[in-house]
Amino acid sequence: MSAAEATTHLYPLISDLGLILMTAAVAVLLFKIIKQPLVLGYLIAGFLAGNHFDFFPSVKDIHSVEIWAEIGVIFLLFSLGLEFSFKKLMKVGGTASITAITQIAFMLFLGYTVGILMGWERMDCLFLGVILSISSTTIILKTFDELGVKAQKFAGNVIGALIVQDIVAILMMVLLSTIAVSSQFSGSELLFSILKLAFFLTIWFVGGIFFIPTILKRAKHLLSDEMLLIISLGLCLMMVILAANVGFSPALGAFIMGSIIAETTQAEHIEHLVKPVKDLFGAVFFVSVGMLINPSTLVEYAIPVAILTLVTIFGQSLSATGGALLSGQPLKPAVQTGMSLSQIGEFSFIIATLGMSLGVTSSFLYPTVVAVSAVTTFTTPFMVRWSKPFSEYLSQKLPRKWLRRIERYSANAQAIKSVSNWQIVLRAYLTQVAIHTIIIISVILLSSNYLLPLVQGNKYGNLIAAFGTLAVLSPFIWALSLRRVATKEVQILMAERKYRGPLVMMVLFRFLLTLFLLGFLLNNFFSPRVALLTFCVSIVLYILFQRKLNKQYHRIETHFMRNFNAREILRDKNNRSDLTPWDGHMTLFDIAKESNLAGKTLKEMKLREKMGVNIAFIKRGEISINIPNRNERLFPGDEICVIGTDDQLQQFKGFLEQNERDAPENEVESDIVLQQLQLENEEFIGKSIRDSQLREKTSGLVVGIERQGKRILNPDSLEILEKDDILWIVGERKLLATLK
Template sequence: MIHLPVLIADLGLILAAAGVITLLFKKIKQPLVLGYILAGLLVGPHINIIPTVSDNKSITIWGEIGVIFLLFSLGLEFSFKKLVKVGGSASITAIVKIIFIILAGYLIGKAMGWNDMDSIFLGGIISISSTMITIKAFEELGIKHKKFAGLVFGVLIVEDLVAILLLVLFSTMAVSQQAAGPEMIKSILKLGFFLILWFLGGIFLVPSFLKATKKLMNDETMLVVSLALCLVMVLLADKVGFSPALGAFVMGSILAETTQAERIEHLTKSVKDLFAAVFFVSVGMLINPSILITYALPIFLITLVIIFGKIIFTVLGALLAGQPLKTAVQAGMSLAQIGEFSFIIATLGVSLKVTSDFLYPIAVAAAAITTFTTPYLIKLSEPLYNFLNKALPIKWVEAIERYSSSTEGITTMSDWKILLRSYIFNTIIHSVIIISIILLAARFLNPFIQIQLNAGANSTIISVIISFILMSPFLWALSLRRIQRTAYSHLWLNKKYTRGPLIAIEIFRIILGIFFVGFLMYEFFETWVAAIIALTLVILVMIIFSRKLQSFYNKMENRFMLNLNERENRTPNILPWDTHLTEITVAPESELVGKTLVDLKIREQYGVNIAMIERGRINISTPSRDERLYPNDKLLIIGTDDQLAKIKPLFEGIVDETLVSIPMEDMSLQKIIINSKSSVFGQTIRDSGIREQTQGLVVGIERNGQRILNPDSNLVFENEDIVWIVGNNKKIPELLK
């Protein structure tokens, strides 16, 4: 007899419980995440109503796989370029909210007598809002086109990155058992170093690889390649000491910059859904119901902090960022929940064994409650704004409006700001690349040449030459490349007292380049004399081949920028005044299907413009007046909230109830025999009313041994005709009996 492995049996039990419970939750229109958690509670070790999972360690492995694919999918929706584009408003709002909520969580934890680690983890758990729950609520309420939704999505993007940072910081704190110090700073710098390195390398290599293999990529190979890239980055992250989930998130964000992002997201959705379900079930398995009863009061207090704290501090952050009062209130009411990253942070505390047993169930309970309340809070956001607008002193409301208007005009940058920002980016990016080349050469290249190629003493010289060749374009860009020529010229020519700082900056760049060359020599040479000789030769080579280095670097930079902006170039970037872009899909039942844009007169009647039509893999930018709309076309439309709200029902279509009143199972092919007493006897097919009264269609008539397929509508029914009809099997017999 074949023995079924415990892992497969447990997985089957988990998915069976998840399937049954989530069907119930789908029926009562509640978030599926809560269904998964309840399923985990039922099959967990604390409830014995149904068979329970026998090997918790194996399920932990499935849960870790679930986290990897969950964060990979979040990364596909993230992208670092989106983080740059969300601007100061979303960044300020998110940072203000997170700082105050972490502080509030820590203080309430200490007030309840918890230790420092529990209180710190509590602050991190309740600080991050749920991207999945918020987007799902927006879709169900039909408000994704609202202007405040753009601010909310921007805040969620910033929070995703902060959550990754918190995972790294909390891991460091768990190991060092302290909240500050050199280890914390080292972890932050290490995270920043690898994020920059992975992003630069990923954007340079991955899109180029996908373009080169585009003709070979069907759906199957694209799925395999995408998951392979994800898991390769997971291995790299684990190799350098980070969480595997971080690697999955980074690869997702890299793929989000490619033109294949939507396709990859679609192909990996099923994989993500499967393992995310296993993860959330594993979350439920760790809940002890007795702990929930014992800690009912802390759960209640923490839920209040999440809801009211997030509303207050999000509104405060949005107002400080220059958002109008209405937008700030709507954003605050939309972000008053915790979700997937909160579970991951709580799981981290459990896996590292630095948090108490009660913290995890409390976090899950608070997440469940706030998930339920999210849609209702979003619905109440506008009434709350109307109340505040009337209740607040008029001077306060006017001051908020003046501040919001004044911040919108701050868009210009001085020449100094432009130049310094470019120099900072140039220095950080190229320093990271150069340091990584040196460390890779010293740790891996040199031992490989020495051992595998039997180069002996010559391995050092070979390694230095290879390293320098790889470094040289980036050394040139770091130390000698001209940056922001226009701003530099303005500062040099217009104000003489700016020449001193400019010269100092250029000298610093040259010294930094020499330092990195010296660092390379220090890694490979033991004597100072050899290092100085090598350093002199390297600098001479840099000067002699400066033009060739410039040409080579420019080619690499152009390739990088092409990969970085390729997806963006497919979509027009138009954001004037209070208008914004939103995506609307043309429903198959919409009355707009088949009509040209000139016939629809959307711009003239509603004041909106169609910026782009996405039809399968075809993108039509700024479509012409003769372009027709087809079912499932995705349109990028620009307009105000009110304009988009008016036009949205047109694209969704109004369903004629008479056309969908017949269930599919009620439609069938039926045989009817006509006699002299039949109501349709002596009438033509057209005049019989079969089509109008029964939604039936006459497809054949058998008369005197002859068969007439798809008869003419003018054919008259005769006695003993055998009629074949496709239609409602309940209505047709009534008409023809």
């Protein structure tokens, strides 16, 4: 291919991307000036850059833009996973699930009914109900970012509900496909889809947590920012491919990988590195949505668009608010949750496209859905912004008797945290059986499909493959059959006669399930007669090596739990809790390098007096300063944990931003850095800080000493330096390098 041909081939793609980014940039600047959410600017930019206006430059290849937009959704969901891990989902799981399921059920019924009343076909109505029941993750996340409310308490419930919605949306897509093809409901197909989703989610999560944090930790000293970014995005796209190959949404794969990486100690750093990529492709996604808005469609279907827009805004708000109240949320966060979920977005586009590709929906459904999505995207920032004043208005206007009942119900729901011993045992038992069964089945299938074909030509190939697989699975087979769970609670229950029978049956079921899985494994490699003989040999070996299997399993489990809890162990060494009184909660903030607060003491800033917030701890490099005193100074790059209410934290965030904006625009990058140095130079050992002349030699200041696990912050100049002290010094980069 000649250079001219290559240029001609690439020209539409490059010119279209350039046009998208330039229109997005102009929109960002304009909407920043008028202080409006940037999402609206992106949509208007796409609307103007589309093919519907001849007096503006237009995109030539819409298909390429759709590809860029799909990539944008992937990186947005990956970023969401980094911010909202599985562990956070489990914490708000009950609340989020009740909120999401209530909303989906109500909107399914409402959307279907409204479609019937407008005279649409039944299949159009069914797809419409599903489309209107799923809120937009990307639009809400972008709006939360722009409005700065992600740190508020209700945002956690909103994001949790969105994740539950996305998972339910995948199941509903499978169900819609079945109904569209066979024109009947298939319960078995739906059940299979649910089991398949649970199977792969468990395997991906357990395997990811076991391997990925370990790899990142061991290669930490080799990873530059560039390599870490490439590896993170590579892992994201690998999981996208895996999810697509097993029939799931690529966006779900991206979210899962983000959630796995979120459990590593480098999650914040990776999130920071990925943010520019997410912002770039996110802008392309929102501009592409704006391009899909057709003015002629808006005119032709103005009445259905208006009706469905009102149904979406009010229906989503009411149903989500009701779900949040039902889950035990107080009135204020419930209203904020409901009004934040009042739109449709990317999943609605996917479902509408599914109906078109299957040929079961009318041609007007897709453009109508796009128009409703565009309008509700415009209204979302205002709904989020007005949710707080509206909740306060309701608190004043609702009858006092209603408010007391809501408060009493919320308090009772929050208080029902304790569970009975039987519930604890049953939950531990089901978790034990489910996880180990899934691990065993997945390894057997992998071995049968990939290992066995490689060794079948060898005389003893099947034997080698079978015993190799059995060796890998033996710790998990032991755990499934004999590992004790919730031992304390089981002992208590065994003292009561009514629980003895169920407990014995549970143990027996685990043992029989283990024998079945062992037989399933051997049957994949041998004929029934040889499999039976090998089965007996395996049982004997299994009994003889119980202790070794026990030890091996506990080694695996310890490694997994260490990875799973690594982030909390690092951050929560002194049992920092987020159980704070009233509406207070903890949020992390970074002190920017250009902040005017750098170098000031907490006493000078008077944060408690001015805003009512408290500093729980300051993280400086690898050192955590817990409950800092009033004389502690802030330094560039510090991560501070601030305790306060939503209003107080919002005020503090504005305080930080104000001090960043006041920084000089043409500031030259400073050569002053904060570095950690281990004292091994004999020249300084045994001398005081003053006599060592470290200040003069580094043009800096010793701000901390770590000695035998103890920390001396802001040490006195007469402090004697000892061998192997770890010094924290603020000084010139080049001069500090000479001390290493």
